[in-house]
Amino acid sequence: MRLSNASLGQLPAQIGRPAYDRSKVTGSIVHLGIGAFHRAHQAMFTDAVLESVGDLSWGIVGAGVISADMQKALVPQDGLYTLAEMGADSENLRVIGSIVGVFGGVEDAPALLAKMSDISTRIVSITVTEKGYCLDPATGKLQIQAPAIAADLANPATPKTILGLIVQALKNRKEAGIPPFTVLSCDNLPQNGKLAKAAVLAFAQEVDAGLAKWVEAEVRFPSTMVDRITPATTDADRARVNGLIGLEDAWPVVTEEFCQWVIEDTFTMGRPQWDKAGAIFSDELESWENMKLRCLNGAHSTLSYLGQLTGRETVADAMQLPLITDILDPLWVEIREVLHAPKGVNTADYVESLKHRFRNPSLKHRTAQIASDGSQKLPQRLLAPLRDRIAKGLASPAIATAIAAWMLFAVKTASENAVMNDPLASEILERARRSLKIEEIVGNLLGLEKIFGTDLPANAAFRAAVVEKMRVLAKTSGVSVPAGLQA
Numbered sequence: 001m002r003l004s005n006a007s008l009g010q011l012p013a014q015i016g017r018p019a020y021d022r023s024k025v026t027g028s029i030v031h032l033g034i035g036a037f038h039r040a041h042q043a044m045f046t047d048a049v050l051e052s053v054g055d056l057s058w059g060i061v062g063a064g065v066i067s068a069d070m071q072k073a074l075v076p077q078d079g080l081y082t083l084a085e086m087g088a089d090s091e092n093l094r095v096i097g098s099i100v101g102v103f104g105g106v107e108d109a110p111a112l113l114a115k116m117s118d119i120s121t122r123i124v125s126i127t128v129t130e131k132g133y134c135l136d137p138a139t140g141k142l143q144i145q146a147p148a149i150a151a152d153l154a155n156p157a158t159p160k161t162i163l164g165l166i167v168q169a170l171k172n173r174k175e176a177g178i179p180p181f182t183v184l185s186c187d188n189l190p191q192n193g194k195l196a197k198a199a200v201l202a203f204a205q206e207v208d209a210g211l212a213k214w215v216e217a218e219v220r221f222p223s224t225m226v227d228r229i230t231p232a233t234t235d236a237d238r239a240r241v242n243g244l245i246g247l248e249d250a251w252p253v254v255t256e257e258f259c260q261w262v263i264e265d266t267f268t269m270g271r272p273q274w275d276k277a278g279a280i281f282s283d284e285l286e287s288w289e290n291m292k293l294r295c296l297n298g299a300h301s302t303l304s305y306l307g308q309l310t311g312r313e314t315v316a317d318a319m320q321l322p323l324i325t326d327i328l329d330p331l332w333v334e335i336r337e338v339l340h341a342p343k344g345v346n347t348a349d350y351v352e353s354l355k356h357r358f359r360n361p362s363l364k365h366r367t368a369q370i371a372s373d374g375s376q377k378l379p380q381r382l383l384a385p386l387r388d389r390i391a392k393g394l395a396s397p398a399i400a401t402a403i404a405a406w407m408l409f410a411v412k413t414a415s416e417n418a419v420m421n422d423p424l425a426s427e428i429l430e431r432a433r434r435s436l437k438i439e440e441i442v443g444n445l446l447g448l449e450k451i452f453g454t455d456l457p458a459n460a461a462f463r464a465a466v467v468e469k470m471r472v473l474a475k476t477s478g479v480s481v482p483a484g485l486q487a
């Protein structure tokens, strides 16, 4: 039997479930990108508020902007799904009820746009990953020429991208005299609110300068720091969760116990009391974001490329390898040396907690998943602390190792003719194919201006450090280097 409102009562007693009246929950938040991450994080916080505060005016209508798969999974389940929180040797399951409607894919874009234009929508939140914003990774500027953006700009009344949808919905609201919703980016980007605002403004400017002025003055774009490690759901997860709940859930979410959400408290039409569910409202977003993006995600990326080069399939497996932890430890030192921590936070403790989280053997977090989209991730995760160190005259051998690992991964992918998941894959692979000589590999890949800008390729000390570290990696036993690599 399928998980749904009707079958909720059949869940085993130990499985948590909504006690609130779901039929009374208003879908006042439209969420763009209802993948696993959103459902492990914001939807969980919102469910906890519905449960504990009893204010039913804040439910979520989700949208899979690109694909209708989630809609197909969740509509027959009335939006319900199971969240499995995995500790090293514990598992806590709860059925989450905060998603009360689901749009799916491009075909549903007109209905989604109508909902976003309606006064009932008070927040539009987003998790579409770094590449979903179509920003230039090095500068953070909107790529007006990107095909999807250009198509939406040519037909702004029938948008398909998140930026096109947001701008058109805001335009409709402005014309109808409806106040604007808040745009809440929950993606792993530095100052994600500011970046989202700049992207929306750049798009609006192309459509109508008056609209852009109104957006600038009236719309709020709070920044947020979101943190919960959430691997993609596997068939094995489905089977295990379904066995435990005794019902069929087409798309459960598996995540860790840890969960953190820090939000800048600036909203146009109110907000749920997410703080009652443990979220932190703060005015120190930049510090929170940098700490998380650099210490957690920077280490994650490093570990994923090294994991790919050493045949380690999951993060927990990679954490067992001294050659990897011996690189992560000094990396964290380099990152912390130029970090401005949020008040009351000890970054050494933060890093210790990350090691514990990364070692969680129950989470099968694939290094291949994290290794995707490197072009979109390296700038804020590793190149930003690198630039801070360069500005202070500090050398960065561990960051250089991380970049060397990414480059070796690119050359290996190219030499094996394997697929690289990255919006810049063709440019990266083309450069990765040019040479098998370490010095030339480094020069060719550092020349990717969209990733490294113009300052880093011109920095002789950094370039030499990457060359040296690539040579060290190539000689390290256990590291599988691309065939034909020449020191």
Ligand code: CS2
Pocket: 188, 226, 227, 228, 229, 230, 296, 297, 300, 301, 369, 370, 377
């Ligand atoms: C990961 C993140 O896939 C990745 O790039 O680094 O998704 C990471 O698991 C989350 O940011 C944790 O909050």
